[in-house]
Amino acid sequence: MRISVSSDMDEPVARHLVDELRRRGHEVRTYGALRPEADRQWAVCSEAAARDVAVGRADQAVVCCWTGTGASIAANKVPGIRAALCTDAYTADGARRWNDANVLALGLRLTSAPVLTEILDAWFAASPSEDADDRSNVAHVGRIDADRAAARD
Numbered sequence: 001m002r003i004s005v006s007s008d009m010d011e012p013v014a015r016h017l018v019d020e021l022r023r024r025g026h027e028v029r030t031y032g033a034l035r036p037e038a039d040r041q042w043a044v045c046s047e048a049a050a051r052d053v054a055v056g057r058a059d060q061a062v063v064c065c066w067t068g069t070g071a072s073i074a075a076n077k078v079p080g081i082r083a084a085l086c087t088d089a090y091t092a093d094g095a096r097r098w099n100d101a102n103v104l105a106l107g108l109r110l111t112s113a114p115v116l117t118e119i120l121d122a123w124f125a126a127s128p129s130e131d132a133d134d135r136s137n138v139a140h141v142g143r144i145d146a147d148r149a150a151a152r153d
Contacts, residue, residue: 004052006031006045006071007064011108013116014064020120021062029058046074046105053102054080061103068107075103079145082138088115089122096126100138 003026007014010033021028029052032038032045039045042065052058061083063071068085075083083103084095087110095101104123106116129135 001025001060002027002029002052002058004029004031004049004058004061005034005064006042006049006061007033007108008040008042008045008071009033009064009066009108011064013106013108013111013113016113017062017064017106017116017120020117024120024124042070043074046071047078050075050078050081050083050103054078059102062106063103064106064108066107066109068105068111072103072105075105079149080142082141086119086123087111089118092119092122093126096123097129098134098137100128100134 003021005018005028014034018028018030018034031048033040046063049061049063053061063075063083065071072083072085075081081103082099082101083105084099084101085105086092086095087107092104
């Protein structure tokens with residue numbers, strides 16, 4: 001799987017994330033503090049990783065900042081992105097299952113290496129629900145994106 005990763009800080013957990021994704025066999029593209037000479041602003045690097053998903057250069061993305069909140073906000077401004085801030089495995093599972101999230105947002109402050117591993121295990125083990133209500137909600141979010149794009153035109 002092709003995964004874009006961004007972080008506004010070069011923290012050990014961000015480096016561990018990249019290493020862990022590669023260890024699992026994923027092709028990783030990095031942004032922000034994880035890439036020399038790149039713009040480290042959370043809004044900029046999170047948008048770049050999310051855009052990779054939106055245009056098909058990546059299958060999913062993981063965006064990181066100190067709390068994960070800013071990264072998730074920036075990623076969710078990109079049409080077609082459903083970013084979820086996950087602090088534990090249960091939330092990661094639900095985000096993939098019920099929300100068909102395509103971007104995982106993480107906080108660098110409180111995510112330890114063991115918790116990160118649990119989150120990634122849950123994220124990659126889950127698949128989008130086929131439940132009609134769940135699919136209807138995801139489709140509604142897509143219509144919100146389309147309405148927002150049409151309003152700008």
